[in-house]
Every structure is written in C-alpha cells, then in structure tokens.
Amino acid sequence: MTLADAIIHARAGEQEGFACLYEYTVPHIWLAAAMLGCPKHGTAVTQIYRNAQQSVSFLHSPSDLRVWMGKIAYGVLLQQPENSGREIPCLTGALRDVYGMMRELPRQERIALLMLCGEGCSAPQAADILSVPDIEIKRAMRRARQTIAEQLKQKGSEEICNTAWLIAQLADLRTAQSEADAKAQENILHCVCTGEDYVEPEEPVAVPQTDTSVEKETEQGQAKPEEKSGFFHKLFRSRRFG
16 A cells, blocks of 8 residues: 555545554654653554544645644644653664763754654754744754764764764664564554553563463453454554555
C-alpha cells in the first residue's frame, strides 16, 4: 500500500489505512515525546493519534502529511510540562552520548532539531506548525548545533556537527527507540482503533522464580495479553509502503 493509498483508505474510515499512516509517522512522534520529556508519553501519543483519527478528513495528499501531523502532535506535546528528555532504552556508546546532549538542550532547540533534522521540515513548515516566525526556528537550530558541536569538541570527538550528521543521528535514535518500544507502540495502535484506554506500563518489578501464577493462568486457558491484539499485531507488522 502506498502512502497515497493509505490516506484514501484512512479518509474512508478504514482501519488498515489509518494503521499505515500510524506506522509511517509514529517513530517520529514517539521520539519527539521522549526528547521533550513527556511524563506519560504513551498517553500523549495515544491522544495525538485519536486526534488524528478524528481529523483525517482534512488530510488530502502525502505532501500535506508533515504539517498536518505536526500540528496535531505538537498541539498535544507542547501542553506537557517543560522537562528534559526521557531515557531511551538500549542506547549505547556514541549514540547514547549524542542523545544525552540533545535531551538537555532548551526545549525550543530540541523542537528545532526534531522538526528540521528529524521530520525533514523546512523552516517555513516548522513555523506554520508552531505558529511562530521561521527566523525563531532557524536561530534555535543554530544554537542547538553550536552547543552540540562544542560538547563534541570537549569530549575529543572528531565528528562534524553539520545538518547531515544530525539527520543521521536522529534517524538512528528513531530506529533504536522503535525497536525497544515496539510493543508499546503496537498497544497504542490497538487502543486508538478500539477506543480502549491506554495504560502506562508500570516499572518492572522483580518476580520470585517460584511464582508460577502466570504460567498456571495460561495453562488454564486464560488469554495472554498479546493475544488480545493479535489482529493489530499482524496489521502493524505487515504494512509496507510502495
């Protein structure tokens, strides 16, 4: 299914079309929620896609997608408390260090990075999404690049902090985060499509090895949590864009 086809199907109210739009955009939104430090980022992302589902009739072509989704996403994300970024699971080495630099930037600079180097927006598109002059976006981007370049230099890194390098780093961050949080993203799609409430996962709790209650429930025919969303699991994993 092409992105244009997905838009047509989503506008017609078909879940498969909306699922394609979700898979195409959620890595960007998930990273933005983490980098902007949303305290309940799963809940925020669920609300974003519920809002998108309600307004998908205003999306007409792939060229509209970036600004349409951006306005919906940042309309929710910028209502969150202004925190530093959240941790991303499984980051290692240089990528973890780079993300550490990014997540501590002032929020305006993080937003400029996300939009210009993560989303691929132009400065006018970003300005349209945020309803600010595009010069503010450009200045924030310049400050972000200068700060990261200075920190790289202090660490003795030979990396050149230019736009191409920042784009590559954000692409790697999206990939790492999507792989680490694939189950949570799938659960959000399930909740959006079914109307169920999204429940933020609890912090992992150590379970004694002798506790076999979960195994007993499975043996007695109780459905495993992932079986509830089997349709959405297949749908989420099988979508490809031509």
